[in-house]
Amino acid sequence: MVKEESKRIAIVIFGALLNAIALNLFLIPANVYASGFTGIAQLVSNVLGEHTPIHISTGTLLLLLNVPVFFMGWKMVGKSFTIYSIISVAGTTVFLGFIPLQELSKDILLNAVFGGVISAVGVGLTLKFGASTGGMDIVAMVLSRMKDKPVGTYFFSLNALIIFTAGLLYGWEKALYTLVTLYVSTRVIDAIHTRYEKLTAMIVTKKSEEMKRAIHARLVRGITTVPAKGAFSNESRDMMIMVITRYELYDLEKIIKDIDPQAFTNIVETTAIFGFFRKS
Structure with missing residues (x-):
């Protein structure tokens, strides 16, 4: 640290x-x-x-x-x-x-x-x-x-x-x-970096439980988990979807590298959100 x-x-x-x-x-x-x-x-x-x-x-x-x-x-x-x-x-x-x-x-x-x-x-x-x-x-x-x-x-x-x-x-x-x-x-x-205030992260990983605990220890963000399967390997994984602010991106990248360096992560610029987004 x-x-x-x-x-x-x-x-x-x-x-x-x-x-x-x-x-x-x-x-x-x-x-x-x-x-x-x-x-x-x-x-x-x-x-x-x-x-x-x-x-x-x-x-x-x-x-x-x-x-x-x-x-x-x-x-x-x-x-x-x-x-x-x-x-x-x-x-x-x-x-x-x-x-x-x-x-x-x-x-x-x-x-x-x-x-x-x-x-x-x-x-x-x-x-x-x-x-x-x-x-x-x-x-x-x-x-x-x-x-x-x-x-x-x-x-x-x-x-x-x-x-x-x-x-x-x-x-x-x-x-x-x-x-x-x-x-x-x-x-x-x-x-x-990005000018967008909010970003959507989609993380495909085999270590979703560890990743979830690590993210919640550092960031106060909700996560949606969707079952996924690799089309080439046929291995079962989880896809974790969450919305963060641009200032939290660095911490999220650090967590992913520490928990599962092999995870596949896609960061998408988010223009609008409808529904609950925790602001604290």
Whole structure:
């Protein structure tokens, strides 16, 4: 457990480093904005610096914006999930303070694309290892537990606000390049992990009882077991079907590898659920 947790923390810190590199070397110098709370922090920092005598760095604002979200996540999502989010945001803030704000390229399109890709790799790796980058991840978890509805609308609304504000303040060309960054980020995160909030796992195994006990020890999820038979081997197995959130995928993969490395698992993106889905 210590080894696994250390590995997860290392990945979270590495993801924070990548996010800081994307911001200070590509996005901030080009006035191109990231998605979610990071993009809001960029916008507010720019507005304060240009129109008021107050200057607050993007990293500091990112941390301040996340403070109320951390309290909400601690109470409504879970302590472990929130702790990883705090490490991620704090790491990004620290790295933003150490990495120099430097423009590597004058080409705004290169900045938008490379900034989006590097940031998305950090986010995707963080999600893949069962952690979170804070901000909208926690808000999405809370909203999905309150309403059990897709949270894509909330992500889209927040990012649309960022793009519209960037267009009003700095010209619509900047807004369009921000849209390029958001598109690239989404595609890369999809490739590394998934943007879907819920996933369906279908596990074909000979060790269904052991698997069930191990899953229930770590995850509070219902499981439907269906008898199955291998078409080639004619061996009897069980197919376990369960719906999880994307943040539980890492723990589920670890359980399957520990209990039955020979199990066949199919992960399907779930767009909607009708019926009971435990939210705690």
